[in-house]
């Protein structure tokens with residue numbers, strides 16, 4: 001009920017269209033309902049004595065019928081066009097809301113949800129919702145008017161025949177509803193089986209090189225054949241139910257006509273009904289039966305629409321974890337004094353502390369390096385600074401201000417991040433670099449590319465800066481992508497820089513090449529570097545050795561070597 005109330009709110013901007021849509025639906029049903037009455041009038045006219053009378057009666061009936069059909073056509077046009085558009089507009093509104101919300105949700109949400117499901121919410125769930133939003137009320141309205149209207153007429157024409165008919169209808173409704181539920185369950189099963197089959201197929205195709213190099217085609221074939229067979233079994237159940245449903249409905253429909261004819265004939269024989277009424281009866285039964293099936297399908301459409309809507313609500317009602325505090329103020333220009341004070345942290349799905357009591361300070365423009373085994377928490381330390389996650393204890397300050405009291409926008413726009421894997425968006429190289437500063441001029445972009453050592457490479461491409469990259473774009477090597485991402489950060493020109501294993505995915509040669517650009521980038525910025533090759537961090541102002549027990553050693557390269565601890569040990573190994 002609560003869900004329904006929230007759902008109705010989305011009709012609010014389209015009240016007018018919605019109301020007109022229902023009026024048109026009512027008119028369409030009304031015309032269908034009066035048609036048998038007109039036929040009756042016509043029959044009476046046709047039985048008049050003189051042909052002149054017949055003809056003079058025919059004209060107004062024809063004109064009236066023309067007007068009715070004209071009206072019905074107009075209404076049908078409105079319902080099919082504007083009614084659907086209303087659904088599409090509501091879908092657009094919800095999709096935009098969902099997208100806006102996705103952008104606000106924090107890293108912790110994305111840790112726990114996969115993007116495939118999020119996509120399906122944007123596409124198929126919303127489609128189900130909009131189908132129901134438009135067809136639901138309208139079909140319900142049409143069906144109810146037709147069913148109620150034709151029943152009233154059936155009773156008025158002859159109530160004795162109407163009562164047993166009503167009994168039959170109730171049996172039919174129960175039958176249809178039950179069969180439809182079974183059928184829908186098999187439909188769901190069908191969809192699951194198709195999903196299984198697709199993922200099996202996708203898995204094999206994505207790994208086809210592995211499959212062939214292990215000569216395991218037969219194994220994959222058997223796996224696929226199994227899901228392919230399961231699909232057939234499921235289809236069998238599906239069509240079996242469908243056969244029951246369709247033939248059952250046809251049977252009841254036949255029985256209704258049969259009862260009308262036989263019992264009606266009996267009533268006529270006993271002078272309790274007129275023969276002309278019997279014909280009308282048959283017509284009204286026709287009007288009466290079609291909406292019953294629509295109604296049965298509607299319950300299903302409603303279930304699908306509402307459960308899609310509930311999944312939609314689940315997302316839009318999830319509060320983003322990281323938001324601006326009410327008293328947050330923007331920070332104009334960050335100088336770059338960063339301070340971690342007794343910081344502790346655990347990820348939300350796991351109570352064990354990843355960081356405890358981490359403290360260090362970086363004066364503006366200076367650099368520190370974090371080293372330690374993988375999984376020790378280096379990346380985690382860095383992601384707390386731009387508030388991808390919030391600390392669970394202690395605090396982090398930038399220029400003396402707690403990061404939780406600075407607006408996210410102003411904080412993040414002054415922190416640059418270079419990571420191991422680079423994401424390039426679909427678009428040109430130029431657009432990808434400009435991502436660091438959307439209003440940058442081509443000169444600025446080229447300047448940044450030169451600093452990142454990628455300008456010459458780009459100029460040698462046939463389409464230069466307009467070369468299309470990203471998914472399905474020109475293939476770039478890991479090093480080239482990394483240099484584009486470095487150019488992006490040059491353009492952003494942040495006061496604080498985080499280099500998280502920026503070169504670890506690269507071969508030795510590209511690493512050396514990129515190292516130069518990174519050093520250039522780090523100049524005069526507060527920098528945190530995580531590196532797996534110690535040679536790249538010798539010049540850091542301070543080196544922190546991170547282990548599962550927290551920060552175990554700290555000092556300059558020389559000091560740490562002299563100490564002869566873990567760092568010295570690492571250094572000897574490389």
Ligand code: ADP
Pocket residue numbers: 111347350354372373374375376377378379380381
């Ligand atoms: P490092 O960068 O030093 O290799 P991380 O900071 O990535 O280490 O990870 C530190 C610990 O936190 C690891 O035990 C890892 O399993 C855990 N961890 C990292 N990211 C997440 C996450 N998004 N959700 C839950 N646990 C995480």
Ligand code: MG
Pocket residue numbers: 378379380
């Ligand atoms: Mg890491």
